[in-house]
Amino acid sequence: MSERIQRGSADDERPISVSAKLGRLQFHRSGKFRVLQLADIQDGPKVSSDTIRLIEAACDAARPDLVVFTGDQIAGYDSAYAKTFRKRAWDYPKEGATNxxxxxxxxxxxxxxxxxxxQPLIDRGIPFAVTxxxxxxxxxxxxxELDAIYREFPGCVNPVMAAPEQIGAIxxxxxxxxxLLKDQTAYACEPGTFALPVADEERKRNVMGLVLLDSGDYAQSGGYGAPSQRALDFLDAVPSAIEAKSLIFQHIPIPQFYDLLTPVPPTTAYAIQGYRSFDGSCYVLDxxxxLPGGYLGEGVSCPDVDCGEFHIMKETDGYFGLFAGHDHRNGFVGTTEGIMLGATPTCGFGAYGPVPSKRAARLFEFDIRHPYEPRTQLLEFGDIVGKPSSRKVYTFAMSHVPTNPGDAWNLMRKPGTLATLAAAFAAAVASLGFTGKRK
Incomplete structure (x- = not known):
């Protein structure tokens, strides 16, 4: 964006969410519409105060119509949930866990x-959607069950899951x-998968759609999973229902994100090793x-197998972009085959990520004159909040200790003697099995 968003002013009396004031997701009289993406809060029962400060500051600075949470809000592996913990969705709970x-x-x-x-959204009257x-x-x-809990809170637009017989014709x-949005409609598929139309100022037509997609969790063959077939069928049907192109928000990126990267020799400064199917090469941003200003801090952790999601986006001509979280240290936007793809870093301070000043929310500003070409920028903690209040040693560890040996070698490719020495130590730590907070 040509103009950087600044900190919110206490004297600004404009409504935080214009759409909430109007009762429906729609473009304003100014011709604008704003969405704020929050990725990977990933914290336990006590959420970091710095995470809350970032959410508050981002909402005040961006004044979004809608906030979108793109997954891993809950650190389900936290020790507080040990008695009900499930490592994989197909695992049976531990003995007695059904108590x-x-x-x-x-x-x-x-x-x-x-x-x-x-709470920052509730206090400001901002509607939100969750995958x-x-x-x-x-x-x-x-x-x-998580969907039902979110719907207990004011502002949640997640619709009730559609019945199986409704999927054929959404x-x-x-x-x-x-x-909060008394006139809003949604197209529902399954928990975390639904579509929200965004209307013009006069509510005569849909200008665009916002699709939240449950991108799955883990594959039984290893690595990360993919959306269900039901979700993919839904994705195929959405364009004809909304009669406009949509932007997809999901957690796990798709393999086509690698189309935005360039393979380079392992000795290249800032080169990052690919993930699983792509781990035979190192990459930098193409x-x-x-767009300028992006960064690649870890391999794109996509599924091993292409589920066909990108093909659906292309074949239906019903989508103009896809934004994901999941990779806490990645923050970039690019275009491949006419589709905008974007990675959003963590906004949380309860798990690993970039240095505190770079943890961020992502703002999208849509213009009704060209709604499929949104301007987007990261609202970074250092710019809109300042210095973190969290424990310094803990924050350093979450920013610098690798989650696996591959991350340690990535760190060694950063120029500078200090980085090399730190990475050598980090590699030793990683080889001993220390993983920090999880991806």
Whole structure:
């Protein structure tokens, strides 16, 4: 964006969410519409105060119509959920984990966690939409139950899951966000997968759509999973229902993100080793395909197998972009085959990520004159908040200690003697099995 968003002013009396004031997601009289993406809060029952400060500052600076959470809000592996923990969705719970009292305790902990990071939105009257990642369910609650908990809070637009017989021909249903968007409709598929039309100022037509997609969690063959077939069928049907192109928000990136990268020799400064199917090469951002100011801090952790999502986006001509979280240290935007792809870093301080000043929310500003070409920028902690208040040693560890040996070697490719020495130590730590907070 040509103009950087500044910190919000206490004297600014404009409504935080214009759409909430109007009762529906729609473009303003100014011809603008704004969305704020929050990725990978990934914290336990006590959410970091710096995460809350970033959410508050981003909402005040961006004044979004809608906030989108793109998964891994809940660190399901946190020790607080040990008695109901499920490593994989197909795992049976531990012996005794189905105890009603233990599950009730987990529900209350999760509800309290959600309340903390939603409170800045509730206080400001901002509607929000939620999808899920590969850690949310690990607390022992599936996405359907998490969806129900989110809907308890004012502003949630997640619709009730569609019945199986409704999937063939998707139909609009109310998504009033507990009265905050009383005239809003949604197209529902399954928990974390739904579409929201965005209307013009006069509500005569849909200008665009916002699709939240549950991108799956883990594959039984290893690595990360993919959207369900039901979700992919839904994705195929959305364009004809909304009658406009849509932007997809999901947790796990798709393999086509690697089209935005350039293979380079391993000795190249800042080169990053690819993930699993792509780990035979090292990469940097392709400057010809990505916007200036982006950064690649870790390999793009996509599924091993292409599920066909990008093909659907192209064949239907119903989508103009896809933005994901998941890779906490990546923050870039580019275009491949006419589709905008973007990686958003973590906004949380409870897990690994970039240095504190670079943890961020992503703002999208749409213009009704060219709605499929949004301007986007990262609202970084250092710019809109300042210095973190968290424990310095802990924050350093979450920013600099690698989550695996490959990350340690990536760190060694950063120029400078200090980085090399730090990376050598980090590689030794990683080889001993220290993983820090998880991806």
């Amino acid at each position: 009603a009292a233990e599950l009730d305790h987990t529900r209350e902990l999760v509800r309290g966690c959600i309340r903390q990071f939603l 899920y990642g590969n850690h949310d369910f690990q607390c022992g609650l599936d996405n359907a 139909a609009a249903q109310p998504a009033d966000a507990n009265g 400057e010809g395909k990505t």
